[in-house]
Amino acid sequence: MASGTDSRPQLPRPSKSFVDREERHVTVREYTGGAAPLVEMYGHFDTDSRSQGVPPRQEHRVRTWVDDLLQDGLNVVARHGETVVGHAVLIPYDETSELAIFVRPAYQAAGIGTQLIRCLLGLGQANGLSHVWLSVSRSNRIAMNLYRSAGFEITLRDRGEYEMERAL
Template sequence: MVSAIDQHRRPSSPTTFTDRAERPITVDAYAGGPEPVVEMYTHFDDESRSQGLPPRGEPRIREWIDGLLDEGLHVVARHRGDVVGHAVLVPFDDRAELAIFVRPAYQSAGIGTQLIGRLLEYGRENGVSHVWLTVDRNNRIAMNLYQSAGFETTARNRGDYEMERYL
């Protein structure tokens, strides 16, 4: 049940791995302030945005992150202390919506796979049982990531697919 998300129990321990570019990456639950996450999102250019996210400009990014941090469960990936990936489960009716972003210079290195796995584990530990997301139908990399994490396409809307899975 998503209402149990308010408990915010942390996963047992952080995951550390070496990404495909030989960088040490640590993935763990996040309950800190907005600054490290806002800083990560300032590195996204227009080509790195999907479905209007992240917003453009630091003030809009800050407003968006402040709202996200107020609810849901967050997991971040760090390289040498800097946030390079962020994933969140936000309660929505009887499900939680998933969003995941990896800083452009760190994409296609296996970080998204680690983030999504850790986030789904964290969600399960906090009572989340049903997760959904939308993805641009042209974003093959993201669709492959979601499918490899067990998501199935449940609806096709204009240029987006809705995907979901039970935990």
């Protein structure tokens, strides 16, 4: 965590409210609730909205996957009213954490992903994390731009994916 002698800037912490590019009031908060609202959100992801095999396609697999994320990770959600419209998680992995982020298709390209990732990184920093990484499909330019804007840099180039990382 950032301290008075630490030169790292303090990242924003959830809870955050903002108006997205579509003029919708959205809140981002740490999430410690049950799987059902997330499973419902992931039910709206079609083939074009999936990358690297996630979210899974079948509801029972989505539920198992979400249960694991909630048990093992630091989670934040974005809500428009009572509807979950985004989810981001930091999953412990060796001495770092892997970042994953998802925005409900009807809410993409409205700035919600940017707010989710910033608040998630702040939550990670507040919980003592110093480093995060992610993998992204090379063809997912929108995600690549989001990650770069959040301070991630490419560290590994593979045939179909990039690995990116950043310090907190």
